[in-house]
Amino acid sequence: METLPPFRVATPATIAEAVAAAQESRAARFIAGGTDLMVNLRHGIGAPDVLIDLRGIVDLHGVWTDLAGTTVGAAVTLAELAGDAALAARYPAVAEAAAAVGAPAHREAGTVGGNLCLDTRCVFYNRSAWWREANGFCLKHQGSVCHVAPTGTRCHAAFSGDLAPALLVHDATVEIAGPQGLRRQALDALYAEDGAAHLRLAPGEFLTRVILPADSARSAYAKARARAAIDFPLAGVAVALRAEAGRVAALRVAITGTNARPLLLAGTEALLGAAVDVDAAWLERLGKLVQKQVQPMRTTLLAAQYRRRVAAALAQRLAATLAGAASQAHAA
Amino acid sequence: MQDTQGTPEVRVFRLNGRPHAALVADHVLLLDYLREQAGLTGTKRGCDGGECGACTVLIDGRPRLACLTRAQECAGHDVETIEGIGAPGRMSALQRAFHERLGTQCGYCTPGMVMAAEALLRRDPDPDEAAIRAALGGNLCRCTGYVKIIEAVHDAVGTPR
Structure with missing residues (x-):
C-alpha cells in the first residue's frame, strides 16, 4: 500500500484546544484510533496537513452511570466498551455491537466516536489511488459518477459502523463540540442518507460524548459478515424490546450496512400491543417492514438482495429471541 | 505550520x-x-x-x-x-508450543499470532478454545488451517509468561 502523505499531528489536552487546532487549518482532520482513517489516507483519500488526535483529552474518556442513564466518552475504546459488564447489563446491544467490530487489535485502537463517525464504504471507494483513478474515480471522491447507480445523482456508499444501530435503539443523544461551543442532539439527527455527506457535522465539530437514557428495554445486536472477525457488516441489526403485562410495549429496530446512514426502522408502533409470545404473522410483518425500508446497493461483493433478506432475518431472529425471553419472564 | x-x-x-x-x-x-x-x-x-x-x-x-x-x-x-518475546536460542513457552505443535509452517503470520496469543494469555491465563479463537480472529494464516495454532496456544496455557 502507499505510504502516508506527510502531515503533522496535534495532541490537544482539552476540548477548547482541539476546537482551536481545527480552526488553524481548513485541511485538518480529527483522528482517534485511526483504524479506518489511516487506511483511507494511505489510499490517497484526503490529504490533511494536520491530524488532531483527540485521545489525549481527559473529558472524552470514561463511562459513567447514574439514575438518568449512562454517559460514554467519545474516546472510550471499543475494547473498553465491550468489556464493561455494567454497561452490558443495561444496554446489551451496545456491548455486543462493540465486541462485533473488526478484530481485537482494531477494538483496542478504535473508539466510540470514531465508530459513530466512520466513513461510508463501497467497493468502488475503499480502493487504492491507482485503482480508483483507472476506474475514473467516483462520485464520493474526485469523480462525478456513482458506479453503483450511474444514472443517479447521489453516492450510495453504505454506512458500516456497528455501534450506531445499537445506540439508536436505546435512543442515544450525542454531545458535539465545535467553534460555537457544546451542543446536544439525538444521535439519529447526526446522519443523512447521502454516502458522500452522511455526517451532519459542521467544519471543526467533533463528538465528545454519547448519552444513553435509562431504559428497561432488553436489546441485542447481530451482524452478518463473510468472516466472523475483521469484516464490516453486510447487514447489522439492533433490536430493543420492552414488554408490559405480557404485551409488546416498545420495539425499536435499527440497521447498519444497508443504507448511507444507520437506519432507525419506522412503523414499528404498528407491531405494539401483540402478545409477547409473538407468532409467525407478527414476525412476517416485522420482516416486511425491514425489507421495505433498507436500501442495499451493489456496494459490497455480496448481492444487495442477500443483504436485504439477511437484515430482515436478523431482525426477526433478534425480536423472536427477546420476545421469547420476555414471555418466559411473564409466565414465571 | x-x-x-x-x-x-x-x-x-x-x-x-x-x-x-x-x-x-x-x-x-x-x-x-x-x-x-x-x-x-x-x-x-x-x-x-x-x-x-x-x-x-x-x-x-x-x-x-x-x-x-x-x-x-x-x-x-x-x-x-x-x-x-523469548531470547535468541531460548524460546518462550508460547513460542515452544508453536514449534512443538507445528503451529507454524511458512512462518509469515507467526510473529503476529504469537503476539496476539501473548496478549490473550496475559489478560486471561486460562482461556477456553472459544476465547483463543476470538483472540486470534484478526490474524490470518494461509498454511495451517488454524487447528495447530489453536492447539499450540492451548498447550501454552498454564505455563509461566
Whole structure:
C-alpha cells in the first residue's frame, strides 16, 4: 500500500484546544484510533496537513452511570466498551455491537466516536489511488459518477459502523463540540442518507460524548459478515424490546450496512400491543417492514438482495429471541 | 505550520522493555519505523491495511496493528515486538508450543499470532478454545488451517509468561 502523505499531528489536552487546532487549518482532520482513517489516507483519500488526535483529552474518556442513564466518552475504546459488564447489563446491544467490530487489535485502537463517525464504504471507494483513478474515480471522491447507480445523482456508499444501530435503539443523544461551543442532539439527527455527506457535522465539530437514557428495554445486536472477525457488516441489526403485562410495549429496530446512514426502522408502533409470545404473522410483518425500508446497493461483493433478506432475518431472529425471553419472564 | 510537516522529532518510549528514543516524523507508521529504522524485521508487513494481523505488536500489553499505528503515538508507551518475546536460542513457552505443535509452517503470520496469543494469555491465563479463537480472529494464516495454532496456544496455557 502507499505510504502516508506527510502531515503533522496535534495532541490537544482539552476540548477548547482541539476546537482551536481545527480552526488553524481548513485541511485538518480529527483522528482517534485511526483504524479506518489511516487506511483511507494511505489510499490517497484526503490529504490533511494536520491530524488532531483527540485521545489525549481527559473529558472524552470514561463511562459513567447514574439514575438518568449512562454517559460514554467519545474516546472510550471499543475494547473498553465491550468489556464493561455494567454497561452490558443495561444496554446489551451496545456491548455486543462493540465486541462485533473488526478484530481485537482494531477494538483496542478504535473508539466510540470514531465508530459513530466512520466513513461510508463501497467497493468502488475503499480502493487504492491507482485503482480508483483507472476506474475514473467516483462520485464520493474526485469523480462525478456513482458506479453503483450511474444514472443517479447521489453516492450510495453504505454506512458500516456497528455501534450506531445499537445506540439508536436505546435512543442515544450525542454531545458535539465545535467553534460555537457544546451542543446536544439525538444521535439519529447526526446522519443523512447521502454516502458522500452522511455526517451532519459542521467544519471543526467533533463528538465528545454519547448519552444513553435509562431504559428497561432488553436489546441485542447481530451482524452478518463473510468472516466472523475483521469484516464490516453486510447487514447489522439492533433490536430493543420492552414488554408490559405480557404485551409488546416498545420495539425499536435499527440497521447498519444497508443504507448511507444507520437506519432507525419506522412503523414499528404498528407491531405494539401483540402478545409477547409473538407468532409467525407478527414476525412476517416485522420482516416486511425491514425489507421495505433498507436500501442495499451493489456496494459490497455480496448481492444487495442477500443483504436485504439477511437484515430482515436478523431482525426477526433478534425480536423472536427477546420476545421469547420476555414471555418466559411473564409466565414465571 | 506547513514547514513542520515531515520533520522528524525525538519520541521516547519503551521498546521491548528498554527505554528507546526514536527520531521520527509524525506521519511515519510504527511498522515502517520498526522494520526500516529500528531494524526489527520480526514484525511482518502482510496486507498492510489492517486486515491480516501479521504486524500485531503489543502497546501497553494490548494487541495493536503496527500498519495502522503511527510511531509518534507510541511516545510514553510500552511497545513490544516479537523480538522482545523469548531470547535468541531460548524460546518462550508460547513460542515452544508453536514449534512443538507445528503451529507454524511458512512462518509469515507467526510473529503476529504469537503476539496476539501473548496478549490473550496475559489478560486471561486460562482461556477456553472459544476465547483463543476470538483472540486470534484478526490474524490470518494461509498454511495451517488454524487447528495447530489453536492447539499450540492451548498447550501454552498454564505455563509461566
